Amino acid sequence: MSRKRSPARASRRRSVGRSLTSGGWVAVATTAMVIGGSLTAYGAYYDIYGNISQENIDRDALGDSPAKVEGVVNIMVIGSDVRTGDNADYGTAEGERPDTLVIAHLSPSRGSATLVNLPRDSLVALPDCPATETKPGQAAHRAMIGEAMNNGGVQCLWKTVQELTGVHIDHFVSVDFTGFKGMVDSLGGVDMCIPTDLKDEKAKLDLKAGQQTLNGEQSLAYVRSRYAQGDGSDLGRIERQQEFMGAMLRKVTSGDTLSSPTTLYDFLGSVTESITTDDEFTVDTMADIAITMREVDLGNIKFVTVPNGQAPDDPNRIAWREPDASQLFQAIASDTGLDTDAPEKDEEEKEEEPEPAEADVAPAAPAEVSVTVHNGTDVSGLAAEIAATLQAEGFVIAGTGNPEGAPPERTTVYHDTGLRSHAQAVAEALPDATVEELPGIGTTVRLVLAGDQHGPGGEDTAALPSSVEAVDATAKQNACG
Known part of the structure; x- marks a missing residue:
């Protein structure tokens, strides 16, 4: 250069x-x-x-x-x-x-x-x-x-x-x-x-x-x-x-x-x-x-x-x-702004929401859950970043990589029969993630990240979590006398 x-x-x-x-x-x-x-x-x-x-x-x-x-x-x-x-x-x-x-x-x-x-x-x-x-x-x-x-x-x-x-x-x-x-x-x-x-x-x-x-x-x-x-x-x-x-x-x-x-x-x-x-x-x-x-x-x-x-x-x-x-x-x-409050659905929308196909179960303790993280987005390094976060919360990380075939439209935690509580624990650590049974994948659940976990492939609007605190230029943190 x-x-x-x-x-x-x-x-x-x-x-x-x-x-x-x-x-x-x-x-x-x-x-x-x-x-x-x-x-x-x-x-x-x-x-x-x-x-x-x-x-x-x-x-x-x-x-x-x-x-x-x-x-x-x-x-x-x-x-x-x-x-x-x-x-x-x-x-x-x-x-x-x-x-x-x-x-x-x-x-x-x-x-x-x-x-x-x-x-x-x-x-x-x-x-x-x-x-x-x-x-x-x-x-x-x-x-x-x-x-x-x-x-x-x-x-x-x-x-x-x-x-x-x-x-x-x-x-x-x-x-x-x-x-x-x-x-x-x-x-x-x-x-x-x-x-x-x-x-x-x-x-x-x-x-x-x-x-x-x-x-x-x-x-x-x-x-x-x-x-x-x-x-x-x-x-x-x-x-x-x-x-x-x-x-x-x-x-x-x-x-x-x-x-x-x-x-x-x-x-x-x-x-x-x-x-x-x-x-x-x-x-x-x-x-x-x-x-x-x-x-x-x-x-x-x-x-x-x-x-x-x-x-x-x-x-x-x-x-x-x-x-x-x-x-x-x-x-x-x-460029959807910094709205930290997710939009509320009106009552009519709430009534039309479908019932989950399978009832949620109590999530397992993170230390009991082995999980692999697969990056189905175009954000380089996202699997490693989320794996590090999950590990910090006590989950056992069995590996990271890319998914086989096309990723799901929504971030999904796949689990074998009888291990829904393991998948549920991972899903609760990732808002908007869904859970799906996939018989035969073994005792390690499989987290596949989709477009809802990064910028370009996400939704047209972006409601931010409460952990994002924005301070504007008019704010004065300290006050003297």
Whole structure:
């Protein structure tokens, strides 16, 4: 893959993927899209665009990409852990992995933006990626999601995200540590409530409790810190990042910022000087997004994190919880919104529901159930992910693979005669799964995943489980005095 730069900035050196360590760019990216169209001089927007570094992405090499929803834009926001150039002041790190990974889902027809955090501690099924001029490539294996970028670059990470989520990715952006500081400083700081005194030498954080305006250096330390706040986990840090994103969006979209051409121009100049994008993310594309998204209300900008739990094979890592994660991705992939309440059927519909062919029985204890998981969807690695979740709940996993023949239309747990209680236990762990007797298959039940367990092949609507908690940009988690 090759990179190119506007001639106006050809002499400026910058590492690909040197980026914001903890999610502030998500606020920046969305905000720039929302208000970029507010620049009165279109030529000024072109001038600012000339600052951006770009990288070529071979879209043909991504394989079969998920279906694209017309009018929707999904941007992969990455923050690299590489420490070079100006970023060397923030420690050393081997290789290049995303410290932050987010899907920014922009839906003009719904007047909304949804920012989905994919935690860096996620253990997932990584796809095969070829070697590049600077990367060794990788065979398909299970590892932390960021290894895809370290082994195969941005293109491999792009492929990984699409295969794991079933969400069509249109573009990517990244930003560096020092650029983030400049963005905050161009706004005159970001107002935050700090609930208690915070000190984290590793993140260069030293803040007193109370309402205050954080400058760029303080903001960077606040969103980078893991050990001064909460339980020190990446999930706890993501919650703080989302809080900061909301505060930054409120500041950028405030009357003072938008009414000052100088402040607005300085802010967008800081944004573009600090990012790398794919080569198809043109100024016209950015302008189109800005025009269609600039009326989005802050209450319609949502922050969510992929539902997750402790990985069964590593207590220091997490696994995405199924089917909750797939239902979230289904909503994003099909642009059906983040309605966390399933629609209620009316009484007439309820009366017409057929009786089950076989009465349910009390489910067996998970430890008594041996199950194989077969992936009948086009989501790579889904069988392994659901198998890990079932194993964490106590089920005995006898293997994973693909089904023989065409998969059923609905996720089904097949069982031999007399083992319905075993199948019932598995079905209850997967909402909407059905149970069917298949004499002669033996003492191990067979779970076959169908289209209702992933995005592109799912229903046209997506009611999300209660575990998906969306926080909008107007929310303030902390209150001072």
